Amino acid sequence: MAKVLIPTPLRQYAGRNDSVEATGATVGEVLDSLTGQYSELRHHLYSDEGKLRSFVNVYVNDEDIRYLEKDSTPVTDDDTVSIVPSIAGGHRGY
């Protein structure tokens, strides 16, 4: 099974685990397996339309899936899938 690294803010929805083993041959399947184990995570990762939220970045090892095959990116049992939020800001807008 692939290992999914859970960022600190989402661990409260993943049984307080910092990583979760998940099955699947693609990123989409692995994330389905993850949210199948921890259903609360689904809302934080996916929109109501079932798409990965725009501020959620997913890496397979060191590769951003946006530059691979997105949800169809292949995943093996030796792979590590990382969930990384997009963070930005700026002083204007106050």
Add this chain to the structure above:
Amino acid sequence: MIRIEQDAWRKMVAHAQVTYPNECCGAMLGTIDGDAKTVKVSIELDNAFEGVQQERYELRPRDLMNADRAARQQGMDLIGIFHSHPDCDAYFSATDLKNSFPWYSFVVISVKNGKFDHANSFLPNAEQTTANEEEMEHPAVSPAA
């Protein structure tokens, strides 16, 4: 409550001052005990914003991923983000809030005329509709810093 240890704080302030007049950014690694966070290590990260960096910052997701990995390797957690506001106060702007992530502490460092002025920490709520100011303890900053 967030407490920032000496070495981590020194690096955060230095990064904010060196990158002035641009906004700087970085990650804070440390430990969690209930609602209390202790920052033991800070990591200076590149501001990846492609526009006017005096007004905006952007973290490269790959850099954040690597900071998280570094935390895990050192037996710590990535517990927050710091960034600077050049020549303005350390408030949490609407832009900061909209592009934040709940649970992380967001430390904002005000740098005026190239020197540290003050800092505050904020906690966005789950819906990212507001951020409460978080009690923060950090070492004093020497005027010569």
